[in-house]
Amino acid sequence: MGDLDPQDWDAFRAQAHALLDASLDKMQTASDGRVWTPIPDDLRARLQSEVPRQPSNPADVLKEIMPYGVGNTHPRFFGWVHGAGAPSGILPEIAAAAMNVNAGGRDHVAPVIERQVIDWCAKLIGFDADASGLIVTGTSMGTIVALKVARDLADESAMKRGVIGGRLVGYCSDQAHSCVKRAFDMLGLGTEALRLVPCNDAFEMDMDALRAMITKDRKRGLEPFCVVGTAGAVNVGAIDDLETLADIARDEDVWFHVDGAFGATAILGELARDRLSGMARADSVAFDFHKWLQVNYEAGCVLFQNEAAHRASFSDRAEYLRGSERGLAGGAFWAVDYGPELSRGFRALKVWSHLMEHGVDKLGRSIDRNIKLAQYLQAAVGAHDQLAPMAPVALNINCFRYVADGVDLDALNEEIVIYLQEAGIAVPSTTRLNGALAIRVNITNHRTQEADLDLLVSEIVKAGDRLRCDFTV
Amino acid sequence: MGDLDPQDWDAFRAQAHALLDASLDKMQTASDGRVWTPIPDDLRARLQSEVPRQPSNPADVLKEIMPYGVGNTHPRFFGWVHGAGAPSGILPEIAAAAMNVNAGGRDHVAPVIERQVIDWCAKLIGFDADASGLIVTGTSMGTIVALKVARDLADESAMKRGVIGGRLVGYCSDQAHSCVKRAFDMLGLGTEALRLVPCNDAFEMDMDALRAMITKDRKRGLEPFCVVGTAGAVNVGAIDDLETLADIARDEDVWFHVDGAFGATAILGELARDRLSGMARADSVAFDFHKWLQVNYEAGCVLFQNEAAHRASFSDRAEYLRGSERGLAGGAFWAVDYGPELSRGFRALKVWSHLMEHGVDKLGRSIDRNIKLAQYLQAAVGAHDQLAPMAPVALNINCFRYVADGVDLDALNEEIVIYLQEAGIAVPSTTRLNGALAIRVNITNHRTQEADLDLLVSEIVKAGDRLRCDFTV
Numbered sequence: 001m002g003d004l005d006p007q008d009w010d011a012f013r014a015q016a017h018a019l020l021d022a023s024l025d026k027m028q029t030a031s032d033g034r035v036w037t038p039i040p041d042d043l044r045a046r047l048q049s050e051v052p053r054q055p056s057n058p059a060d061v062l063k064e065i066m067p068y069g070v071g072n073t074h075p076r077f078f079g080w081v082h083g084a085g086a087p088s089g090i091l092p093e094i095a096a097a098a099m100n101v102n103a104g105g106r107d108h109v110a111p112v113i114e115r116q117v118i119d120w121c122a123k124l125i126g127f128d129a130d131a132s133g134l135i136v137t138g139t140s141m142g143t144i145v146a147l148k149v150a151r152d153l154a155d156e157s158a159m160k161r162g163v164i165g166g167r168l169v170g171y172c173s174d175q176a177h178s179c180v181k182r183a184f185d186m187l188g189l190g191t192e193a194l195r196l197v198p199c200n201d202a203f204e205m206d207m208d209a210l211r212a213m214i215t216k217d218r219k220r221g222l223e224p225f226c227v228v229g230t231a232g233a234v235n236v237g238a239i240d241d242l243e244t245l246a247d248i249a250r251d252e253d254v255w256f257h258v259d260g261a262f263g264a265t266a267i268l269g270e271l272a273r274d275r276l277s278g279m280a281r282a283d284s285v286a287f288d289f290h291k292w293l294q295v296n297y298e299a300g301c302v303l304f305q306n307e308a309a310h311r312a313s314f315s316d317r318a319e320y321l322r323g324s325e326r327g328l329a330g331g332a333f334w335a336v337d338y339g340p341e342l343s344r345g346f347r348a349l350k351v352w353s354h355l356m357e358h359g360v361d362k363l364g365r366s367i368d369r370n371i372k373l374a375q376y377l378q379a380a381v382g383a384h385d386q387l388a389p390m391a392p393v394a395l396n397i398n399c400f401r402y403v404a405d406g407v408d409l410d411a412l413n414e415e416i417v418i419y420l421q422e423a424g425i426a427v428p429s430t431t432r433l434n435g436a437l438a439i440r441v442n443i444t445n446h447r448t449q450e451a452d453l454d455l456l457v458s459e460i461v462k463a464g465d466r467l468r469c470d471f472t473v
Numbered sequence: 474m475g476d477l478d479p480q481d482w483d484a485f486r487a488q489a490h491a492l493l494d495a496s497l498d499k500m501q502t503a504s505d506g507r508v509w510t511p512i513p514d515d516l517r518a519r520l521q522s523e524v525p526r527q528p529s530n531p532a533d534v535l536k537e538i539m540p541y542g543v544g545n546t547h548p549r550f551f552g553w554v555h556g557a558g559a560p561s562g563i564l565p566e567i568a569a570a571a572m573n574v575n576a577g578g579r580d581h582v583a584p585v586i587e588r589q590v591i592d593w594c595a596k597l598i599g600f601d602a603d604a605s606g607l608i609v610t611g612t613s614m615g616t617i618v619a620l621k622v623a624r625d626l627a628d629e630s631a632m633k634r635g636v637i638g639g640r641l642v643g644y645c646s647d648q649a650h651s652c653v654k655r656a657f658d659m660l661g662l663g664t665e666a667l668r669l670v671p672c673n674d675a676f677e678m679d680m681d682a683l684r685a686m687i688t689k690d691r692k693r694g695l696e697p698f699c700v701v702g703t704a705g706a707v708n709v710g711a712i713d714d715l716e717t718l719a720d721i722a723r724d725e726d727v728w729f730h731v732d733g734a735f736g737a738t739a740i741l742g743e744l745a746r747d748r749l750s751g752m753a754r755a756d757s758v759a760f761d762f763h764k765w766l767q768v769n770y771e772a773g774c775v776l777f778q779n780e781a782a783h784r785a786s787f788s789d790r791a792e793y794l795r796g797s798e799r800g801l802a803g804g805a806f807w808a809v810d811y812g813p814e815l816s817r818g819f820r821a822l823k824v825w826s827h828l829m830e831h832g833v834d835k836l837g838r839s840i841d842r843n844i845k846l847a848q849y850l851q852a853a854v855g856a857h858d859q860l861a862p863m864a865p866v867a868l869n870i871n872c873f874r875y876v877a878d879g880v881d882l883d884a885l886n887e888e889i890v891i892y893l894q895e896a897g898i899a900v901p902s903t904t905r906l907n908g909a910l911a912i913r914v915n916i917t918n919h920r921t922q923e924a925d926l927d928l929l930v931s932e933i934v935k936a937g938d939r940l941r942c943d944f945t946v
Contacts, residue, residue, distance in 0.1 A: 002918075003835070004836075052832050053833055056832070057829075062822075065568070068582040069573070070579060082575055085570075085573035086475075094496050094567060095538070100545065100556075102553075108544075112521075116521060124524060158638070160664050163636045163661035182789075186617075187659065188635055188636035188661010190630075297573055298816055298817055319708075320902065326895065328552065329903075342611065356525050359528045361526050365476070366476040418797060421800040447478070
């Protein structure tokens with residue numbers, strides 16, 4: 001028995017089963033009660049303590065904190081782009097905790113399952129069978145990994161001699177996620193080397209503008225090396241014209257990356273599949289499992305058409321990580337050759353288990369149902385005099401706001417959102433579109449029903465009617 | 474009920490409890506049987522399948538794969554630097570799966586607990602109360618985050634205008650972990666900008682050589698910006714002279730980072746604490762919870778003395794991530810302001826729970842017991858004519874090998890290690906020291922006992938005696 005093993009296994013076993021029951025209770029009642037509940041002051045105070053010198057039993061606190069999460073498991077959580085998770089996700093977490101593997105490499109079951117998940121994803125996106133990939137924490141990390149490969153292919157000396165800032169330039173729409181800019185910063189390219197291409201009225205990248213910007217940069221002696229298409233822009237859900245982007249990338253001989261954080265997974269359904277076909281022509285695609293696929297936080301994926309380029313950018317093992325033909329240091333797929341992390345948990349297991357449990361057809365139908373719910377909400381907004389749409393509904397996101405004359409609409413709508421959150425009724429978030437604050441309702445939630453949206457609309461209008469007098473200008 | 478919720482909750486509940494029991498059985502028998510077991514061919518074949526279109530039940534496979542992990546839960550696992558995990562780690566994984574929070578920011582319980590863990594760690598390392606930090610996947614990511622902050626402080630224009638490769642240069646010992654080199658690559662600095670300082674006979678950085686290299690680089694017009702000290706080198710466990718490194722960093726006005734992947738946590742014990750005191754003077758420290766602290770994979774930490782510099786390097790939120798004074802978009806600590814990831818699981822919970830459950834004093838005693846076991850093994854190696862030590866034992870790692878005349882010792886010792894792994898007896902790994910292959914025995918395992926080391930030594934000698942004739946030169 002080890003120093004940290006339970007002294008009384010029966011008691012430990014009983015405690016684990018009790019916590020499991022409390023956790024299952026929490027998941028079984030996901031659709032009930034308040035959406036978000038602020039942490040009670042006394043709990044917050046008790047969570048702040050001195051360094052624990054002596055042992056104590058945290059199990060009661062683990063139960064006590066459960067109601068005070070983000071609220072994203074509730075059907076009326078519409079904030080940002082959060083997945084709701086699925087109860088069955090608890091099974092692989094239990095198995096993975098018992099195994100406690102390091103999935104960085106070597107010959108054991110974790111790399112086999114990770115490779116299997118990558119192969120499935122590559123096939124679903126439309127990549128060839130010899131595609132490469134990696135399970136990552138999420139699209140932010142996937143984007144960094146993808147653009148590093150693009151950087152190192154465009155500039156052979158970057159890895160050894162460093163980047164010459166400002167020479168390599170890339171392009172994304174002004175609606176692209178901030179993780180693209182962050183990747184340019186992280187990789188030493190500089191955020192100014194990322195050109196923000198303006199959008200059309202549908203918040204999709206303007207392809208003529210992109211072509212003109214590339215031409216202009218080339219004339220200035222700069223080296224365009226990548227274009228980043230967005231499949232599901234975070235503000236409004238817009239999908240760039242990926243087929244045209246693929247054409248431009250081919251014509252200009254630059255890397256084509258797709259940020260499909262949530263949108264890419266809509267390829268499993270019918271309603272958005274056609275607009276996502278261009279992903280198959282990308283050099284790399286990054287997306288999350290924990291958003292629209294409802295895998296528990298956190299898990300994402302980055303895929304590459306060119307395994308050799310992917311591997312070349314990350315494989316440089318030290319002596320103590322040398323592989324061998326046989327023994328535990330064997331194994332064909334070492335994740336350390338494909339990304340920045342060496343010690344890695346068995347993140348792939350929950351993705352594998354989720355895809356097996358539900359099958360991709362059901363997951364696609366669930367995504368399609370969310371798209372239809374967004375259209376349902378769009379109709380409800382359109383039917384209401386006090387509500388004005390702020391953007392077209394491209395996928396699963398509605399941006400609109402309560403309107404009235406003689407009122408500071410930005411401040412009023414911000415207050416409406418805070419009121420709904422604090423009252424526990426619903427959690428939309430906000431964004432700014434063309435300078436104006438919008439209530440933003442994102443539906444990536446397999447629990448949301450029409451009635452939840454009816455309630456949301458009526459509560460927004462009621463709150464607006466009541467609060468508007470406080471915001472008269 | 475959501476599309477992905479169980480249709481029969483009673484059946485799902487029974488399945489979850491059955492899997493929990495199987496997982497507890499696996500953990501309760503961690504010290505029994507083989508260390509590493511290769512995946513049976515038929516299981517490997519069944520794990521390779523077409524994309525799952527239709528639902529199926531993965532619970533049986535989750536049970537079936539459990540024996541085929543890395544083996545690091547077993548007391549005779551000595552490979553690389555793996556933690557063994559602790560059974561109590563399953564509790565926070567269950568609770569976290571039920572909550573399914575995104576810990577990227579906002580006002581809920583996860584950021585409160587993450588901040589608490591960071592505060593405890595900062596205090597334990599000896600940082601001031603206003604220190605900053607982030608829970609990360611591991612030291613590889615922590616090192617990237619730390620050196621990005623150092624980069625951006627040294628070169629104000631790096632974030633916007635990119636790196637000028639080769640100008641900023643840094644230093645670590647030639648025994649430092651490859652993640653430092655990887656960070657230089659990732660951040661656009663170039664791996665050649667990382668100077669490898671030679672070591673003394675104890676595999677610690679040669680401080681005179683460091684000073685001379687910094688002086689030489691300055692004379693060449695380059696800009697030294699950081700020194701990286703190693704607290705527990707991966708080959709032999711050496712700890713650099715951190716106090717002198719802190720002096721040099723102060724004198725040279727460069728950032729002082731400590732890679733303490735496993736070694737840093739020995740500060741909780743008595744035996745290595747004095748040699749780790751210099752960490753308190755570092756600008757940043759990165760270390761893992763999943764190694765010597767036995768938290769389940771994966772979790773690491775990066776700490777900063779200078780919160781403002783840490784924040785400046787990562788805080789640039791987009792409109793859709795704007796915070797507010799009240800509502801769910803409130804909250805003081807948004808992890809997205811301190812690292813590259815936006816969607817983040819509740820990784821901090823298992824660290825918090827582990828530290829509460831065991832208390833840091835017990836964790837320190839367990840680490841000290843490993844150090845004593847390494848000394849015990851050192852004595853056993855010294856007492857054996859057929860075994861020769863290859864490096865001093867600084868902490869918890871023994872490097873030695875079987876010796877005999879007229880034999881290819883590199884090939885023989887490699888074969889001994891593979892034999893021990895394949896036979897399921899023990900899992901040491903190998904490395905090369907001064908060009909020669911060594912059997913490397915790392916003890917970061919709270920289950921290892923003296924008898925395990927006795928068995929290891931006798932099996933190595935037996936294997937060497939039997940196999941040596943195959944390797945005659």
